[in-house]
Amino acid sequence: MTESLDIRSEPVRLLEAILFASAEPVSEAELRAKLDGEVDLPRALDILASAYAGRGVELVKVGKGWAFRTAPDLGRRLRGTETQLKKLSRAGLETLSIIAYHQPITRGELEEIRGVSLSKGTLDALLEAGWVRPGRRRHTPGRPLTWVTTDAFLDHFALESLDDLPGLADLKAAGLLDRRPGLGIAMRAEDTDPLDEDPDEGDILPPLDGEDGVEGPS
Amino acid sequence: MTESLDIRSEPVRLLEAILFASAEPVSEAELRAKLDGEVDLPRALDILASAYAGRGVELVKVGKGWAFRTAPDLGRRLRGTETQLKKLSRAGLETLSIIAYHQPITRGELEEIRGVSLSKGTLDALLEAGWVRPGRRRHTPGRPLTWVTTDAFLDHFALESLDDLPGLADLKAAGLLDRRPGLGIAMRAEDTDPLDEDPDEGDILPPLDGEDGVEGPS
């Protein structure tokens, strides 16, 4: 307790990290438990609060707990551009993927290959996100409008060109086009060591049955 | 630009707040846009990084972006509070490291290095984790798709850039990352799944079934 604390002392560092990583404000009782008790908590909180005073982030008391919050005076500048992340519906995802792979595609064609008619909100959501736009009209009776993806679509998905969308063979190789249950589930909830060798793992089963098409070495 | 910046200057505070608020790394382009341009961004980042150096929370570079992260040495004491890590299989890890060290790499090259074909559950797990993504197609016959790692990969493994991959320099010096002819033998018999015989193989935008007048990608 008599040790001299500063912003780079171990307990203060830990306190800072705990408050940073926590989704909720953390009560002093909880903090004390995590810091193993041997710390002058009020003093550590004080050091932390002073270090952040006047900065872009502040240490604040929220109810009975402590938390970091961005400085209120900056809020206006930050919140002026506030956005939320929205989910895209299943139909939206499918529609987007079909437009991406089959563009330019008319609404009629889209409905025909999906086998359902397009509900109003589906295309709107994609339009609003700026991921699709109308393309050229088709030179067929009725001159229907086609739909194509935009540069913003490429940007969002870090693709340099449409050409870099994985083809069917790639999808299949990646396991995304396979009816068969996967033999190898490469990721699963961790229980022990991350590199713990795993008997269920697909690639190491005896290679008797051809798993996937193999391209010769190129 | 000539203003003297310090940790409590408005632009640095704003920068701090923006980065602190976000769980994901924020790219320099995005930061510049939010700071209205009139700031010496590298200097502001520098000031911020020094202020946090050695603390419980640090400013780290992730690819082209920046993020606040808890200091790695505190990890053990912070654990138990946060989300579970997914477990990576042996094949998954091997595939990930081959992509990381050899990128951009085609599936064929990947399979040749591993000596076995990719099975379901390996690449899609890495894709789902957001650690790999399709890169550019190779300008060789068949225009095979390549795979590269993402910024999320860097973020996850606390790498500032691909240059920080462990042992990279040694592997390069030893010539182990060179492209060289392999043994020239196919590793596994071809599977006769109908999808493999897809005439559109390698063609990214398969024409619609029975649809005329659909143009290919422009």
Next chain:
Amino acid sequence: MSKGPALETPFEEDNPDRIPQVHIGAQLVLDLDGFEGPIDVLLSLARDQKVDIAKISILELAEQYLVFVREAQRLNLELAADYLVMAAWLAFMKSRLLLPEPESDDQPTGAELAARLQFQLQRLDAMREAGKKLIDRPRLGRDVFVRGAPEEFRAETTAVLDVKLFDVLKAYGEFKLRSEKEPLKIFATRLYSVEAALERLRPLIGETVEWTQLESFLPQGLGDPVLTRSAIAAHFTASLELVRDGIAEISQSGQYQPLLIRKKPR
């Protein structure tokens, strides 16, 4: 579990009793189930020879592998084709290494082939080591943590859709699977063929001097009504053929009356 010197058993959880094992020489044991393919086997054998793969004897390695394959075959263990392809390749390499180089040959020399194999093994080994180093790095969510309570005011434009490329590709994969047409399957129909009826009827008619109802020649116990009706039709057609061939006579006294049939008298 039987460990050869430095040959690790890859998966401890596996039940040792059920793993096909191949003994190579006196002390080496390979568990077949533990390997990902021939390269993996070679790498294990190589690591057993020496830690530094750059210094192993490729010839000795090839010999060990060939022993491994022969042993597996002797024990009737089923080896995938690629293990045999590798064996052929190694045998070829061996012959190239041991025999004098033929003059003016486009083929790679034995030394070149050996170098390729060595490189392949070194490279894969290096990637495995790199993977271990990678996984031991501080990892997000285990050693390093992000802001737990992010305050959302990112990006400048309106709504941002939370969609990853994986989601799009997965959606397309699922769509493709769903829309993939099931191949038309035509099930073999169980019908009584005219050929079968002819074969049945010919010897029976040969002994039938009296007029006899055609129905009495039908096989019994067919069960399935469709099969029974097809048998009636087939036997009728067959009887007409026998008449045409001058073997039988057929008669019917009126509409809907029973069909009578007998051997044509000589």
